[in-house]
Amino acid sequence: MTERTKITLPHLFDKADRGDPISMLTCYDFPTATFQEGAGVEMILVGDSLGMTMLGYDSTLPVTMEDMIRHAQAVRRGAPGAWLIGDMPYMSYQPSVETAIRNAGRFMAEAACDAVKLEGGQEMADRMAGIAAAGIPVMGHLGLTPQSSSALGGFRLQGKTAKQALKIVHDAKALERAGAFAILLELVPDQVCKLITERADGCFVISLGSGPHAHGQLLIYHDMFGLYPKFKPRMAKVFGDAGSVIQEGLERYVHDVGERSFPEEENYFRMADDAYEELLSELEAEV
Numbered sequence: 632m633t634e635r636t637k638i639t640l641p642h643l644f645d646k647a648d649r650g651d652p653i654s655m656l657t658c659y660d661f662p663t664a665t666f667q668e669g670a671g672v673e674m675i676l677v678g679d680s681l682g683m684t685m686l687g688y689d690s691t692l693p694v695t696m697e698d699m700i701r702h703a704q705a706v707r708r709g710a711p712g713a714w715l716i717g718d719m720p721y722m723s724y725q726p727s728v729e730t731a732i733r734n735a736g737r738f739m740a741e742a743a744c745d746a747v748k749l750e751g752g753q754e755m756a757d758r759m760a761g762i763a764a765a766g767i768p769v770m771g772h773l774g775l776t777p778q779s780s781s782a783l784g785g786f787r788l789q790g791k792t793a794k795q796a797l798k799i800v801h802d803a804k805a806l807e808r809a810g811a812f813a814i815l816l817e818l819v820p821d822q823v824c825k826l827i828t829e830r831a832d833g834c835f836v837i838s839l840g841s842g843p844h845a846h847g848q849l850l851i852y853h854d855m856f857g858l859y860p861k862f863k864p865r866m867a868k869v870f871g872d873a874g875s876v877i878q879e880g881l882e883r884y885v886h887d888v889g890e891r892s893f894p895e896e897e898n899y900f901r902m903a904d905d906a907y908e909e910l911l912s913e914l915e916a917e918v
């Protein structure tokens with residue numbers, strides 16, 4: 632694989648200005664990062680969704696900074712050219728501006744991330760401004776924000792009424808003013824995403840299940856390949872059913888081991904006959 636040129640923030644802004652859609656995916660491990668790098672994915676989010684997709688929790692809340700750093704490091708090793716974003720886990724930025732800056736700095740220093748992302752609107756604008764002032768590119772996340780899913784009434788469409796939508800539009804402006812380089816809109820109506828995208832000034836908008844009008848699109852990697860067994864959200868397009876391929880392969884493996892049809896000769900090694908004879912004599916001499 633030829634190494635690609637490192638994606639930079641000016642490159643992403645150029646694309647957004649030209650109306651050329653930006654591709655973004657979540658990723659949590661080295662092999663997948665290698666595939667995504669090879670495919671030319673421009674932005675990679677090491678999401679705290681790894682708590683669900685990789686660690687089997689029912690929500691993202693138990694995920695720690697240590698979990699995030701370990702996975703972000705692995706992804707960076709596999710995708711040196713992508714614009715890599717570390718997702719700030721629950722309570723790594725909510726307590727104070729200082730906590731937010733310190734933890735954002737860890738993503739940059741320990742995992743070679745290019746940026747961080749945090750959830751929340753106007754109430755998080757001071758955390759966002761603090762991180763941006765520390766020289767760390769920071770992305771906002773509005774709409775369905777999984778760390779607040781309990782307060783939001785579950786994993787469901789946000790901004791359905793005019794009043795709710797107006798709050799999201801105002802939140803987006805507050806984040807933009809606080810220095811966000813980009814805003815992720817998760818599961819908001821298409822028209823709301825379009826409005827925010829058209830009004831964006833100095834930041835670009837990425838859509839997750841929020842329609843085609845944003846500057847770029849994000850999908851959860853596990854959803855696009857049928858790799859999350861618990862549910863498949865409607866917003867996710869399945870680009871390949873890797874989950875079924877893996878399940879079928881595993882069943883064949885168990886069957887082949889049971890039937891002794893695995894391993895075959897090409898799957899193992901033999902020593903030379905004379906070396907084996909010598910080994911037997913050595914063993915006999917030991918008795």
Ligand code: KIV
Nearest residue numbers: 657678679680718839
């Ligand atoms: O953790 C994550 O993957 C995210 C996405 C849901 C946007 O924040």
